[in-house]
Amino acid sequence: MKQISRRDFGTTLAKGVGGAALLATTPMACAMGNAQNKKKLGIALVGLGSYSTYQLAPALLDTEHCYLAGIVTGTSEKEQIWADNYAIPKANIYNYQNFDTIAKNNTIDIVYVVLPNSMHADFCIRAARAGKHVICEKPMAITVPECDAIINACKKANVKLGMGYRLHSEPYTQEVKRFVKEKTFGAVNYITADAAYRSSSNPDQWRLNKKLSGGGALMNMGVYAIQSIIYGTGENPNSVSAQEFSTRPEYFKETDETITAQFEFPSGAVGNIMTSHNARANRLYASCDHGWFELDPASTYIPLAGRTSNGKLEFPQESQQKLQMDDFAEHILYGKPNRAPGEMGRRDMVIVEAIYESIAQGGKKIDFDFKPEYGFGG
Numbered sequence: 001m002k003q004i005s006r007r008d009f010g011t012t013l014a015k016g017v018g019g020a021a022l023l024a025t026t027p028m029a030c031a032m033g034n035a036q037n038k039k040k041l042g043i044a045l046v047g048l049g050s051y052s053t054y055q056l057a058p059a060l061l062d063t064e065h066c067y068l069a070g071i072v073t074g075t076s077e078k079e080q081i082w083a084d085n086y087a088i089p090k091a092n093i094y095n096y097q098n099f100d101t102i103a104k105n106n107t108i109d110i111v112y113v114v115l116p117n118s119m120h121a122d123f124c125i126r127a128a129r130a131g132k133h134v135i136c137e138k139p140m141a142i143t144v145p146e147c148d149a150i151i152n153a154c155k156k157a158n159v160k161l162g163m164g165y166r167l168h169s170e171p172y173t174q175e176v177k178r179f180v181k182e183k184t185f186g187a188v189n190y191i192t193a194d195a196a197y198r199s200s201s202n203p204d205q206w207r208l209n210k211k212l213s214g215g216g217a218l219m220n221m222g223v224y225a226i227q228s229i230i231y232g233t234g235e236n237p238n239s240v241s242a243q244e245f246s247t248r249p250e251y252f253k254e255t256d257e258t259i260t261a262q263f264e265f266p267s268g269a270v271g272n273i274m275t276s277h278n279a280r281a282n283r284l285y286a287s288c289d290h291g292w293f294e295l296d297p298a299s300t301y302i303p304l305a306g307r308t309s310n311g312k313l314e315f316p317q318e319s320q321q322k323l324q325m326d327d328f329a330e331h332i333l334y335g336k337p338n339r340a341p342g343e344m345g346r347r348d349m350v351i352v353e354a355i356y357e358s359i360a361q362g363g364k365k366i367d368f369d370f371k372p373e374y375g376f377g378g
């Protein structure tokens with residue numbers, strides 16, 4: 001395969017489809033070479049938008065246990081560009097219509113669904129029926145019954161299901177989970193998490209279209225804050241009360257702009273989240289019996305940063321997506337724990353739905369009845 005520079009690649013893509021969404025961020029490597037190695041699982045990315053282009057595909061050049069083997073796209077202009085730059089054989093390129101024939105392709109082991117939220121369930125279920133292991137991006141779907149349908153389809157097909165919750169493979173988050181497990185600072189009494197950015201560029205984007213997104217800030221960023229307060233306490237919550245704030249209804253016509261929610265946990269800890277498409281915030285803070293810990297930022301791609309009442313946290317920086325996809329491949333290959341199983345994505349959707357219900361009922365407290373096993377993650 002012809003090796004091209006990062007600059008050449010960007011130029012090629014920009015000329016080919018005229019879209020920044022096609023620009024990749026790392027130099028190319030020969031993915032075909034990887035296919036020779038039997039221990040590497042082949043991944044097909046479904047949806048070649050920003051996250052696949054800038055994060056997942058570049059990370060798949062560095063993964064040790066999996067590689068980019070195929071693509072599924074609804075935009076035919078992208079096919080040749082991705083084929084050329086990632087050495088993807090024609091037989092491993094699919095569109096949304098012929099996707100189900102991927103069942104016959106033995107070089108694809110895992111299908112990674114990276115589409116708008118309302119399309120996750122359909123493609124995850126089709127992938128499972130095709131006998132492929134599945135990684136589903138966050139949020140898992142747009143309703144709890146859709147999450148159930150994905151989980152059931154994967155069980156029926158006897159394939160593994162993982163969420164794209166990359167932070168579970170990331171060292172700062174793993175350190176927080178260790179603090180909680182070992183009670184380094186004693187019991188957590190109060191936890192707060194913010195996950196928010198300001199959206200202003202494109203009122204026509206799918207994230208602001210309820211049919212495609214299922215909801216606004218809560219569906220998009222809120223799941224990070226929900227995740228944070230759960231792995232930051234090691235518990236699933238007992239209850240939630242929530243409020244919604246709208247200051248730019250002309251921009252956020254169909255979807256939530258800012259939401260706050262308060263949680264109670266079985267241990268007696270209390271928590272709070274804020275998620276928004278109208279403010280910038282990215283933080284996890286926990287106050288404990290004998291100290292505190294904090295990540296800020298807590299859920300950006302790279303680099304996270306953190307400190308505690310004992311001092312600064314410092315870990316080497318590595319692509320979170322690389323770590324996440326290798327972890328999932330090792331789960332399939334060697335039975336390592338699934339760090340973010342489908343049930344975890346479903347649990348978060350139960351919480352999302354409860355938050356919307358609480359808001360609809362004027363902030364009423366909604367109780368949960370969770371099993372404990374997905375509180376902490378693998």
Ligand code: NAD
Nearest residue numbers: 047048049050051052074114115116117137138139164206
């Ligand atoms: P994007 O808008 O950049 O890409 C979406 C892709 O879906 C595009 O390739 C587009 O062509 C395709 N598509 C198919 N049907 C479409 C339709 N009807 N409308 C719009 N696009 C359509 O989005 P993205 O940022 O790549 O996000 C994709 C998924 O990945 C979302 O579920 C998002 O929540 C998730 N995501 C996760 C992370 C993470 O850190 N885990 C980060 C970004 C995005």
